[in-house]
Amino acid sequence: MKEKYPPLLQVEQVSVCYNTKRGALKAVSGASFTIGEGESVALIGESGCGKTTLATAIVNALPMAASITGGNLTYYKDGQAVNLLKLKKNQLRPLLWSEISMVFQASQSSFNPVRKIKTQFLDTVRTHDRSQSREEILNRASGLLRVVMLEPEKVLNAYPHELSGGMKQRTLIALALLLQPKLVILDEPTTALDLLTQEKILRLLKELKKQYGFSLLFITHDLGIVSELADKVVTMYAGKTVETAPVRAFFQNARHPYSIGLVDAIPRLTLDNRPVISIPGTPPDMVSEERGCAFAPRCSRCIPICQEKVPHSGAVGHMDGWYCACWNPASRGEHIGKDN
Amino acid sequence: MKYLSLAIYLLKRLLKMLLTVLLVTSVIFFLVRLMPSNPIDRYVEDQMVQYGITYAEAQNRAAALFSMDLDKPVFEQYWEYIGKVFQLDFGNSLLSPGVPVMDIIAARLPWTLFTVGIGLILSFVVGIVIGAVMAFKRDRWYEPLVTGFASFLSAIPDFLIAICLLLLFGVVRWNGENPLLPIGMMRGTYSMQVTPGWNIEFIADVLRHGMIPILTYMLSQVGVWVLLMKTCTTSCLNTDYVTMAKIRGLSSGKVLFSYIGRNALLPVTTEFFMRLGFIVGGALIIEQLFVYQGIGLELLRATNGRDYPMMQGIFLMMSIAIVLCNFLAEVLYVALDPRIKTGGAGKDGK
Ligand SMILES: Nc1ncnc2c1ncn2[C@@H]1O[C@H](COP(=O)(O)OP(=O)(O)OP(=O)(O)O)[C@@H](O)[C@H]1O
Numbered sequence: 001m002k003e004k005y006p007p008l009l010q011v012e013q014v015s016v017c018y019n020t021k022r023g024a025l026k027a028v029s030g031a032s033f034t035i036g037e038g039e040s041v042a043l044i045g046e047s048g049c050g051k052t053t054l055a056t057a058i059v060n061a062l063p064m065a066a067s068i069t070g071g072n073l074t075y076y077k078d079g080q081a082v083n084l085l086k087l088k089k090n091q092l093r094p095l096l097w098s099e100i101s102m103v104f105q106a107s108q109s110s111f112n113p114v115r116k117i118k119t120q121f122l123d124t125v126r127t128h129d130r131s132q133s134r135e136e137i138l139n140r141a142s143g144l145l146r147v148v149m150l151e152p153e154k155v156l157n158a159y160p161h162e163l164s165g166g167m168k169q170r171t172l173i174a175l176a177l178l179l180q181p182k183l184v185i186l187d188e189p190t191t192a193l194d195l196l197t198q199e200k201i202l203r204l205l206k207e208l209k210k211q212y213g214f215s216l217l218f219i220t221h222d223l224g225i226v227s228e229l230a231d232k233v234v235t236m237y238a239g240k241t242v243e244t245a246p247v248r249a250f251f252q253n254a255r256h257p258y259s260i261g262l263v264d265a266i267p268r269l270t271l272d273n274r275p276v277i278s279i280p281g282t283p284p285d286m287v288s289e290e291r292g293c294a295f296a297p298r299c300s301r302c303i304p305i306c307q308e309k310v311p312h313s314g315a316v317g318h319m320d321g322w323y324c325a326c327w328n329p330a331s332r333g334e335h336i337g338k339d340n
Numbered sequence: 341m342k343y344l345s346l347a348i349y350l351l352k353r354l355l356k357m358l359l360t361v362l363l364v365t366s367v368i369f370f371l372v373r374l375m376p377s378n379p380i381d382r383y384v385e386d387q388m389v390q391y392g393i394t395y396a397e398a399q400n401r402a403a404a405l406f407s408m409d410l411d412k413p414v415f416e417q418y419w420e421y422i423g424k425v426f427q428l429d430f431g432n433s434l435l436s437p438g439v440p441v442m443d444i445i446a447a448r449l450p451w452t453l454f455t456v457g458i459g460l461i462l463s464f465v466v467g468i469v470i471g472a473v474m475a476f477k478r479d480r481w482y483e484p485l486v487t488g489f490a491s492f493l494s495a496i497p498d499f500l501i502a503i504c505l506l507l508l509f510g511v512v513r514w515n516g517e518n519p520l521l522p523i524g525m526m527r528g529t530y531s532m533q534v535t536p537g538w539n540i541e542f543i544a545d546v547l548r549h550g551m552i553p554i555l556t557y558m559l560s561q562v563g564v565w566v567l568l569m570k571t572c573t574t575s576c577l578n579t580d581y582v583t584m585a586k587i588r589g590l591s592s593g594k595v596l597f598s599y600i601g602r603n604a605l606l607p608v609t610t611e612f613f614m615r616l617g618f619i620v621g622g623a624l625i626i627e628q629l630f631v632y633q634g635i636g637l638e639l640l641r642a643t644n645g646r647d648y649p650m651m652q653g654i655f656l657m658m659s660i661a662i663v664l665c666n667f668l669a670e671v672l673y674v675a676l677d678p679r680i681k682t683g684g685a686g687k688d689g690k
């Protein structure tokens with residue numbers, strides 16, 4: 001099987017540190033994965049493992065306390081490679097939102113509280129394209145708002161505090177698609193929503209993706225969403241990307257013990273009565289100096305070398321784009337991989 | 341419908357303000373009379389000390405001078421006073437017989453408004469600029485120095501600042517020559533030899549006389565604005581909507597004014613209007629120190645001589661100004677922040 005998607009964004013060995021009172025907190029260390037054109041990538045992992053930090057680094061919006069300590073973010077703009085980390089502010093600005101947009105995890109306060117939603121839609125377009133008229137912009141905004149099942153007149157003329165949490169989230173998704181970006185990053189897009197709305201948003205995202213053909217990087221804790229929406233799954237643990245796998249392979253045949261743990265932790269409604277197994281222990285403190293694999297203390301497949309050396313990411317399985325950083329990856333049902 | 345409810349709201353507020361002013365005026369009326377001594381005793385003492393005349397003689401002079409009957413029952417006096425106030429008659433000054441209180445206030449107030457007002461505006465403008473800049477540079481080495489100095493300035497009393505300025509400009513002989521400013525010549529509001537009016541000479545003279553008081557007012561308040569603006573800006577800088585605006589690719593100028601500045605200025609503007617009300621009161625100590633003939637000095641004089649009508653007049657002015665400015669601050673806050681709805685104007689209109 002060939003790589004289906006030409007690369008759009010390559011994350012290579014990216015590391016991010018927070019300056020904290022206790023010392024440098026390595027929130028992301030050496031994360032690598034690729035997002036292809038039109039591909040949707042799910043980024044999963046326990047709370048605090050650095051997913052938001054990594055996503056925020058892509059759009060250069062890290063807080064002052066954070067600094068990127070290494071790596072490359074190669075973005076392919078019309079086939080030309082640019083390193084987002086090397087760009088000057090005014091070179092990066094035109095790329096933001098028109099090429100890469102992002103909806104925050106805490107999207108509840110993502111709008112300026114003293115300006116109408118309308119103004120913020122207008123602002124966004126005008127920054128990137130001065131030629132469009134007010135009517136054009138508002139028309140497109142209305143169209144998108146209708147797509148996310150909101151009443152455009154009501155929402156556009158409202159102040160942010162007049163919208164409910166779910167409405168704000170959907171408005172943001174509409175705003176994120178306003179300039180037809182190539183890559184949309186969604187940080188836990190559905191956590192603020194009830195199950196029904198979640199379901200609607202998911203269907204919507206799928207449809208929008210088909211319609212506009214953008215790539216998607218989304219962060220979630222819900223593996224149900226992953227299975228519905230993702231083409232590829234990136235598992236993070238303690239700031240590292242421990243496994244990158246095509247979505248089917250991930251669910252059927254994950255290699256990294258941590259990924260297996262995550263899959264086994266989902267309660268299933270199917271007939272096989274595999275028990276729900278949670279992963280013992282807690283993630284490590286990311287300030288202290290590491291030795292060996294960060295997951296080793298919680299790992300059931302731990303062997304002596306795991307305590308000594310940090311495992312490197314290497315290709316596994318029979319499919320392209322399947323990498324795992326483990327000294328002793330699971331081999332459970334290796335044959336299943338072949339029927340893809 | 342909307343305008344009607346707005347009109348009703350404004351009317352309600354106006355009545356409330358009137359009531360507040362009336363209440364304050366009444367309390368002041370009794371408070372000034374509760375102070376020990378009274379205008380006649382004060383005058384008599386003064387005359388005896390100054391001119392060495394006998395008690396009886398001084399008493400005679402006083403009787404000729406004071407038209408006010410202070411022996412009438414207090415409540416009778418009170419009703420009389422309130423009645424006159426409603427006809428906008430605030431009585432005559434006791435110390436300057438025959439001169440209406442409002443004439444004196446009208447002559448003094450502009451000087452106070454000029455110095456205290458300019459001092460406030462200057463401190464506000466300088467303060468918010470420095471405060472905002474410090475919020476952006478809060479990881480630089482000089483930020484704690486500037487913030488520390490601002491807290492220092494806002495902590496020390498204004499008359500100490502005035503004295504320091506006097507020493508620096510008017511007393512210390514830098515490099516052995518004359519002091520920087522002829523402080524002795526700069527008392528009062530303007531020099532005797534210039535003719536008041538719109539001529540360069542007069543304006544320059546007024547500015548020269550007002551300079552040090554203005555500088556004092558500015559320095560004594562600038563710290564508060566720096567600290568307030570820095571806090572507000574810092575809290576806005578870290579909000580999601582500012583991060584989001586940056587991710588949307590908005591230019592730094594747009595983010596600075598439309599997102600950070602607009603939100604950071606909300607509490608600062610309200611505070612500014614609250615303080616604006618207090619400039620009418622002037623600054624007693626500072627005006628006394630510089631012998632600046634503003635309303636504060638007049639109030640001091642009136643208090644020393646127990647000039648009841650004068651004191652009442654000045655306090656009335658002050659309470660009206662403060663109540664009005666509070667109202668302005670409130671209206672402005674509602675206008676600037678859509679999240680706040682007034683009890684009356686917002687919802688009933690529908
Ligand atoms: N502003 C900050 N200052 C210092 N440390 C931070 C800051 N933001 C995040 N961190 C730390 O960085 C680590 C990664 O945080 P991040 O928000 O990326 O996690 P996450 O994977 O998105 O978690 P969640 O699933 O809960 O959203 C955490 O250990 C957190 O404590």
Ligand SMILES: [Mg+2]
Binds near residue numbers: 051187
């Ligand atoms: Mg997060």
